[in-house]
Amino acid sequence: MRFLTAGESHGKELTTIIDGLPAGIPIDVNEINSELKRRQGGHGRGGRMKIETDTVEITSGVRHGKTLGSPITLIVKNDDFKNWQTVMGIEEVSDREKKKRRVSKPRPGHADLVGGIKYEHDDLRNVLERSSARETTVRVAVAAVCKRMLAELEIDIAGHVLEIGGVKAEITETLTVKEIRKRAEESSVRCVDSKIEAAMKEKIDETKKAGNTIGGIIEVVAENVPVGLGSYTQWDAKLDGKIAQAILSINAFKGVEFGVGFKASALYGSEVMDEIVWSKEKGYYRMSNHLGGFEGGMTTGMPIVVRSVMKPIPTLYKPLMSVDIDTKEPFKASVERSDSSAVPAACVIAEAMVTIELAKAVLDKFESDSFEQLKKEIKMYRNRVREF
Template sequence: MRYLTAGESHGKQLTTIIEGVPAKMTLHRDEINESLLRRQKGYGRGRRMQIETDLVEITSGVRHGETLGSPISLVITNDDYRHWESIMGEDPISEDTKLRRVVTKPRPGHADLNGALKYGHRDMRNVLERSSARETAARVAAGAVAKILLRQLGIEVCGYVKEIRGIIAGEKNQFTIQEKQELSEQSPVRTLDKQVEKQMMDAIDEAKKAGDSIGGVAEVVVEGMPAGIGSYVHYDRKLDGRIAGSVMSINAFKGVEFGIGFEAAEKFGSEVHDEILWNKERGYYRASNRLGGFEGGMTTGMPIIVKGVMKPIPTLYKPLQSVDIDSKEPFHASIERSDSCAVPAAAVVMEHVVAFELARAITEQFSSDHFPTLKREITQYRDRIRNF
């Protein structure tokens, strides 16, 4: 499985093309829309979420509720495009009109300046339109298809907020993954810990009042993945490495860890590694899960636990120092519309990019042309490793 996205933040539409989804898999548009609407929720979001209602149109690869095995194309129309057509339209315009619309002032923390240097754009709108986090809607659409595939194989994925600006949610390991899914949906900040929910919301309000932004930590947990998915043979087939790369590719993410992650640096080996046990019902399992469900680039069969660190988003009401690329004069960059905290929404994005990497690994490792065959092979594999 692989996917490609296209589209600009204020362009006509976002497009996702997914290749490699097995044929004869049940796929309904409503399930994809559910994921897209979840991405738009979250305390601290800006006005853009009220302007756009992200709903998908499936334009190929699905017939009568089942996948065909051919590429699936998904389209999300930008409702606000009518106000941007003169700015973002594909047809040529006069030089005088073009000059009046040029963006020459790069915003600190964004791709504006680096993208302009790389591609030679004097008008940095050519950079900021594509580098915008709006593109994550297209990635969530791809991840939604992956989540549907995983769910039909008995694998569940859940993303939620672990921390916002130093306010840390308590461990909630007593909850089932279904309960975690429900709790995160009920929370405005997508946390499982009701005791810190209000503190997180107050921190977001304080940042917004100060014209600033705050970041945090999102966590994704996956249950039902069998052991041995991924590979130790080549560096680029290690599944935890792929997942880490996918999380780091989300806008504003700056760190990834599995299980206890960086905390392992402070501990003895005896306090880090997970002892191996066996019984007839479960087969091989671990006494603990400090490594977050991975050993040697492969799944252990324990829940996958991955955290992603999101920096405060750089689009601020509070001005920051920058330089106009044409005049070379200093100026203070500021913006009128922004999220003060996007961590709750980013948890949804992270959930979906992780899901896609898991689905991709499964379709690489097992027969994936025909979904009923894939499902049968997964069942046989689970039986084999349980009785190994």
């Protein structure tokens, strides 16, 4: 399975084409729209979310509620394009019109300057429009299709926020994915610790008043993942590596860890490795899950636990200093609409990217021209694994 996305932040629409999904997956547009709505929510979101109401249009690859096995095209219209038709239109415009919305002042922490240098753009809007996190809208739409497929295969995934701006959740109990999802959906900051939710919201509000931004830490958990997805045979076949790359491809994400993650540097090997046991009912399983569901780049059958860190959004309402690419003079960076914290929304995107990589790994391992065939393959495989 593979997909490509296209479109600019204030362009006419965002588009994605998904190739390689089995024929026969049930598709409900309302489910996709529900995932898009989740991405737009969360305490701390900025003005753009008041303008856009993201809904998907499926223009190929689905007939009578099921996938055909051919490429699926998903389109999300940008409602705000009506205000940007001259600025973002494909037709040639006068030099005077070009100058109206031209950006010559790169923002620290954005792709603006490096992208301008790389592609020789004298208008940095050509960079910021595509490098915007708006692009992740259609990634979430892709994941919604993949999530339905995985749910039918009894693979369950949910994300939640562990920390925002130094305010940390305290989770003392082991939660199932179902419990994580329920609690996260009930929280405006997607935090399962209800006692800390108010403190997180207060931190976001204080930051907004100060014209600043904050980041946070997100955790995604996946249950009932088959043993042996991914491979140890080549560096680029390791599934934990693929998941790490997918998460780091999200705007503003700067780090990934699995299981105990970076804490492993201070632990003994006996505190990190997961001891193996066997029972007739379960087959092989681990006494703990310090490695987050992976050994040798392959899934162990234990829950996948992956955490990631999102830096503060670089667009500040009290802009940092930069340099005008025309005059080379110091200048305060330009301000686009921004969120004080997008961590709750980014949690939905991180969940989406893990979902996509798990779907790809499932389709890589099993025969999957038709969805019925895939379901039979996985059922037989799970039985064989238990009897190994």
